[in-house]
Amino acid sequence: MEAKKRVLVFVPEFPVLSETFIERELSKLVERGNIDLTVFALKRGTGYISENLVPRVYYKRLGISDVLGIIQYIFSNFSKVTKAYKNIGEGPHNKTFLLLKSIGYSLKFEDFYPDLILAHFLSESSTIVMITSKLLDTPFAISAHAKDVTVTHEYVREKVEQAKFITVCNKAAYYFLQTLLKGKSFENIYLNHHGVDVSRVTKISLQGVEKPTETLLLAAGRLTEKKGFTYLIEAANILKKRNVSFVCYIIGFGPLYKELNKQISDLELVENVKIIGDEKGISNSNEKILKAMKICDVFAFPSIETNEGDFDGVATLLIEAGVMAKPIVATDAGSTVEFILDKETGLIVPQKQPEALAVAIQTLIKDRDMAVALGENAYEKVLKDFDLDKNIVKLEELLIK
Numbered sequence: 165m166e167a168k169k170r171v172l173v174f175v176p177e178f179p180v181l182s183e184t185f186i187e188r189e190l191s192k193l194v195e196r197g198n199i200d201l202t203v204f205a206l207k208r209g210t211g212y213i214s215e216n217l218v219p220r221v222y223y224k225r226l227g228i229s230d231v232l233g234i235i236q237y238i239f240s241n242f243s244k245v246t247k248a249y250k251n252i253g254e255g256p257h258n259k260t261f262l263l264l265k266s267i268g269y270s271l272k273f274e275d276f277y278p279d280l281i282l283a284h285f286l287s288e289s290s291t292i293v294m295i296t297s298k299l300l301d302t303p304f305a306i307s308a309h310a311k312d313v314t315v316t317h318e319y320v321r322e323k324v325e326q327a328k329f330i331t332v333c334n335k336a337a338y339y340f341l342q343t344l345l346k347g348k349s350f351e352n353i354y355l356n357h358h359g360v361d362v363s364r365v366t367k368i369s370l371q372g373v374e375k376p377t378e379t380l381l382l383a384a385g386r387l388t389e390k391k392g393f394t395y396l397i398e399a400a401n402i403l404k405k406r407n408v409s410f411v412c413y414i415i416g417f418g419p420l421y422k423e424l425n426k427q428i429s430d431l432e433l434v435e436n437v438k439i440i441g442d443e444k445g446i447s448n449s450n451e452k453i454l455k456a457m458k459i460c461d462v463f464a465f466p467s468i469e470t471n472e473g474d475f476d477g478v479a480t481l482l483i484e485a486g487v488m489a490k491p492i493v494a495t496d497a498g499s500t501v502e503f504i505l506d507k508e509t510g511l512i513v514p515q516k517q518p519e520a521l522a523v524a525i526q527t528l529i530k531d532r533d534m535a536v537a538l539g540e541n542a543y544e545k546v547l548k549d550f551d552l553d554k555n556i557v558k559l560e561e562l563l564i565k
Contacts, residue, residue, distance in 0.1 A: 194217060313337040415456060467500065
C-alpha cells in the first residue's frame with residue numbers, strides 16, 4: 165500500500181474563534197483519511213479543536229535554545245543559505261532576521277518529514293514557508309483568505325511563481341490578487357470556497373436556550389470596525405422609533421465592546437440590544453451563536469469594508485444561517501454577495517446605511533412568506549456551493565496531486 169502524503173500545515177495561531185473555517189477544513193481532511201496531516205502553530209488560540217485533530221497539533225516557536233542550531237545549520241549549509249538569502253526579494257522585513265527565523269522553523273518543520281507544507285495566509289506565515297521550502301527542498305502551497313490578500317500581503321509575485329498552488333476562498337480576494345499580479349495569468353491560483361459541515365450545524369441542540377417573546381434579531385462576530393455593528397445599533401434605534409417589537413442579540417467579543425455598549429446606552433436601547441460577550445472572548449462562542457441562530461427570526465450581517473481595505477469574504481456565519489434556512493439581511497461589502505443574492509437568498513443593502521438596514525429587517529419581520537422563501541433558497545445555495553463535504557475534495561486533490 166502506498167504511504168499517505170505527509171502534509172504539514174503552518175498557521176500562526178490555532179484555533180482562532182474568528183477563523184473556525186480553518187479548523188473545520190483540517191478536521192474534515194483528517195476525517196477523510198487520505199493524507200497524513202499535521203498542524204504546526206506558534207500559539208494556542210481560544211477556539212475549539214475537534215477530537216480527531218488534537219493529537220495532530222503541535223505548538224512550537226523559536227527561543228534562545230534554537231540559536232545554536234541555527235548557527236550550526238548556517239555553517240553546514242552555507243551555499244544553500246546564501247542562495248536563499250539572495251532569493252528573498254524586497255519586502256517589509258529585515259532580510260537577515262527573516263532568513264534566520266526561517267532557518268529556525270525549517271529545523272522544526274523537518275522533524276515531521278513533510279512532503280508538502282501548506283501555509284495559511286498570504287502574509288508573513290507563507291513568507292517563512294516559502295523560504296523554508298527552499299532550505300528543505302520541500303514544495304509548499306498557500307491557503308489565502310481576505311485581509312491577508314488585500315492588506316497584509318507580501319512577496320506576492322515570488323509566492324505565486326514558487327508555490328505549488330494557492331487557493332483563495334472568495335471572489336473578492338481572488339480578483340484582488342489578480343490586480344496585484346497586474347493582469348498576468350497564473351494557472352496555480354484556484355478559487356475554492358471553504359464551506360461548512362452541514363450535518364454538524366443541523367445537529368446543534370437547543371438545550372439551555374430560551375426564545376424571547378419578541379422578534380429575535382441576531383448578529384455575531386468579532387466586535388471590530390469591519391463587522392459594522394455600530395450601523396446595526398443605529399438601525400435598531402430606527403426600528404424602536406417605528407414601534408417595532410424586537411430584541412437584538414449581538415454575540416461576540418473584541419476591542420469595541422465598551423464603545424458599542426456606550427452607543428447602546430446613549431440611544432436608550434438597553435432593553436432592545438444586548439451584547440453577549442466582552443473584550444477578551446467567550447467560551448464555546450460558536451456553539452452559543454448556533455444555538456441562538458436556531459431560534460432567531462432574522463439574521464443580520466452589517467459588515468463594511470474598512471478604510472485600509474479589510475473586508476469579509478464569504479463569512480462562515482452567513483453560510484451557517486443558510487444551513488438553518490434563516491432569512492438574512494446583509495450588506496454589499498466584500499464577498500457577501502457571492503452567497504446572498506438580493507431578493508433570492510436574502511436581502512442586500514448598501515454598507516454603512518442604517519436606514520436601509522432597518523427597512524430590510526422590518527420587511528422580513530412583517531413579510532413572513534418572503535422570509536421563509538429567502539431562507540429556503542439560502543439553504544439550497546449552501547448545498548449547491550458551500551457544502552464542506554463537497555468543497556474539501558478539490559483541496560484534497562490539490563494536496564495529493
